[in-house]
Amino acid sequence: MSALLDGDLSEAGRVAGVSLTEYFVTGRARWLWRYRLDQMAADPGQARWMVRQAIVGDKGLVVGHAGFHGPPDEIGMVEIGYSVAPDFRRQGYARSALIELLRRAAAEATVTTVRATISPDNVASLATISGFGFVEVGEQWDEEDGRELVFEVPARPRDPSEACR
Structure with missing residues (x-):
């Protein structure tokens, strides 16, 4: 993440063991890397809950990133996040990332x-979570993203038919 924050795709790819695209150093990505590095500096134990590359296929094609916003809170809730690079959108990769996070x-x-x-x-993210049992439980204001709808789903559905589809 430090290499990505520095805009050094070559070094970031070397450390990650995969080739990364400009998507990882443009737009909101830089903000994300700084935020997550600060989280891990404050509590290194959070690292296993942080963002990872979303990799597809045997050749290690990196289509985006996905992870949790941090470890479970005091009541056992985790928040997910995922992003797919524009060139790979509308191909089911966000849905695949969601399945793996769940x-x-x-x-x-x-x-x-x-x-x-x-x-x-x-609309794309709302469609992505559709069919996974998420229920709208409220809304919030995010300093970076503005108004957001809040959805939740049990981590382990009581009824097996409610499991990831």
Whole structure:
């Protein structure tokens, strides 16, 4: 993340073991890397909950990134985040990232609830979480993103038919 923050794609790719695109050093990405590095500096134990590259196929094609905003809170809630590079959108990669995040959350005994916060104008993300049992539980104001709708789903559905589809 430090190399990405410095705009050094070559070094970031070397450390990550995959080739990264400009998507990882433009726009909001720089803000994300700074924020996550600060979180990990404050508590290195949070690193395993942070953002990772979303990689597809045997050749290690990096299509975006996904992860949690941090470890479970005191009631067992984790918030997810995912982003797909523009060249790879509308191909099911966000949905695949969501499935993996839900599986990872369900595998952690301390996680009881998975949260997603989405701008009401983000039709693609709203469609991505559709069909996974997320229920709108409120809204919030985010300093970076503005108004967001708050959705939650149990980490481990009681009814097996409610599991990831």
